[in-house]
Amino acid sequence: MRVHMRVAYEDSPDTSEDVVAWDTDLVALEQKFDIDATILSTRQRMEWLAFLAWHVLNRKGRAGSFDEWIARGVEVLPQGDDAEGEETPEASGESAD
Numbered sequence: 001m002r003v004h005m006r007v008a009y010e011d012s013p014d015t016s017e018d019v020v021a022w023d024t025d026l027v028a029l030e031q032k033f034d035i036d037a038t039i040l041s042t043r044q045r046m047e048w049l050a051f052l053a054w055h056v057l058n059r060k061g062r063a064g065s066f067d068e069w070i071a072r073g074v075e076v077l078p079q080g081d082d083a084e085g086e087e088t089p090e091a092s093g094e095s096a097d
Helices: 023-033 037-041 046-059 066-071
Strands: 002-009 012-021 074-082
Touching (some): 023 037, 037 074, 046 074
Antiparallel strands (some): 002 012, 002 074
């Protein structure tokens, strides 16, 4: 399963970035919060989504500690998930038309 999210920053309101959480990020979420990641399809806590987005960025070397990152003022918007592991047209940069 992949979870697609858009991250925006308070200190850069005109800039946002798309991130995709892979199984490695979802496992980290499960370990951190002792939840089943499939719960995200029916229930979403902001802390869970923020952690998931941060974990992706941290894994890629683009974020420091979670506390410093979240204090920057972030907005995480879920963009859907891809349970079969196939990219959606939006995630791959293709037009959905």
